[in-house]
Amino acid sequence: MKHQLADLLDIPRLQSALDTLYNSSKIPSAIIDNEGKIHTGSGWQDVCTKFHRGHHEARKRCIESDSYIRRHINEANPSVIYRCPHGLVDSATPILVEGEHIGNVFTGQLFFEKPDIDYFRAQARAYGFDEEEYIDAVKKVPIITEQAMRENLAFLAHLTGMLAEMGLKRAKEQEAEQRLRESVEDYRALFSLASDGIFLLSLDGTLLEVNESFARMHGYSTREMMRMNIKDLGTPETAKMIPERVRRILAGEILTFEAEHYHKDGRVFKLEVSASLISYGGGSCIQCLHREITERKRAAERLRENEEIFKRFMEHSPIYVFFKDENIRALRLSKNYEALLGMPVEEMLGKNMNDLFPSGFAKKMVEVDMRMIKEVKAITLEE
Numbered sequence: 001m002k003h004q005l006a007d008l009l010d011i012p013r014l015q016s017a018l019d020t021l022y023n024s025s026k027i028p029s030a031i032i033d034n035e036g037k038i039h040t041g042s043g044w045q046d047v048c049t050k051f052h053r054g055h056h057e058a059r060k061r062c063i064e065s066d067s068y069i070r071r072h073i074n075e076a077n078p079s080v081i082y083r084c085p086h087g088l089v090d091s092a093t094p095i096l097v098e099g100e101h102i103g104n105v106f107t108g109q110l111f112f113e114k115p116d117i118d119y120f121r122a123q124a125r126a127y128g129f130d131e132e133e134y135i136d137a138v139k140k141v142p143i144i145t146e147q148a149m150r151e152n153l154a155f156l157a158h159l160t161g162m163l164a165e166m167g168l169k170r171a172k173e174q175e176a177e178q179r180l181r182e183s184v185e186d187y188r189a190l191f192s193l194a195s196d197g198i199f200l201l202s203l204d205g206t207l208l209e210v211n212e213s214f215a216r217m218h219g220y221s222t223r224e225m226m227r228m229n230i231k232d233l234g235t236p237e238t239a240k241m242i243p244e245r246v247r248r249i250l251a252g253e254i255l256t257f258e259a260e261h262y263h264k265d266g267r268v269f270k271l272e273v274s275a276s277l278i279s280y281g282g283g284s285c286i287q288c289l290h291r292e293i294t295e296r297k298r299a300a301e302r303l304r305e306n307e308e309i310f311k312r313f314m315e316h317s318p319i320y321v322f323f324k325d326e327n328i329r330a331l332r333l334s335k336n337y338e339a340l341l342g343m344p345v346e347e348m349l350g351k352n353m354n355d356l357f358p359s360g361f362a363k364k365m366v367e368v369d370m371r372m373i374k375e376v377k378a379i380t381l382e383e
Contacts, residue, residue: 008167018042033103045109047137061085093157197290219264
């Protein structure tokens, strides 16, 4: 994630702190991001702001100094020091947050030794500056040792980096809180609008929250259900299983099981339930998802009955019935094929036509079958 200095630092408070530091150290400073935007500036000298950077031609040499530092900032060990073409010293140290370079701390507009006044008088004449005002500004520039400047720069970089990391921590906490709020809102929306019945259950069986689907499948309003215990809903057989299921859920299992509940009108219906332990209100509760499966159970029973009818038909059919897959292999055959082919039906399954019939007849069957697949219509085979 790319971070911005302005997002991580309290710029007004940092500016105030650096102004106070300048008043005691007399070392100018600036905090500048990677796009060149100046966020703080303390103790900047008139010789630079009023004269060098305020003059069209002189400013070009200031830009040369800025560009050099930006180009070489990655070589900082721990800082980059550059004597600008106007005769002052500038330096910079990168600000790193979690290994990411997000800006630089500058100190500059300094001298390491007493300035050569004659050099600056000549520079004033060359640019047309008011000589006495310019020399007065030069004399106000701090003179410090290189070691003092490096130590001050290291301190400023450490302070700014520490504050930026604190800002990053706050930003991450705010992002986490926002994601939590969004996830809670998403959960609420899902909880309310889900087609499956959902409820949250306290460890003593009290319904803490229920969604509309759960209330509707039981014939109650959500308000009515909030006064109920899960034991009020289950049939005696289902209620008997609750303590053991709760014990297993508390042990960390995610359970899926079938249950029978009472509708408000007294009828019994079947449910498929998925239950797990979740965090809730600083504690734990059981979340259950319910899906009514009464119709599914009825459909499964009808399918079982139809399968039984079909099985009896295949065993007693007076005609030959043969089901094949797309590769013309036997899937199911009527029982009377056993007498025709001289082997149990079970041994015929998976075999192709050449395995079961004389080659000439098998070839004709395959041709017909392929035509049926291609034309998707019934064809009568005569022999």
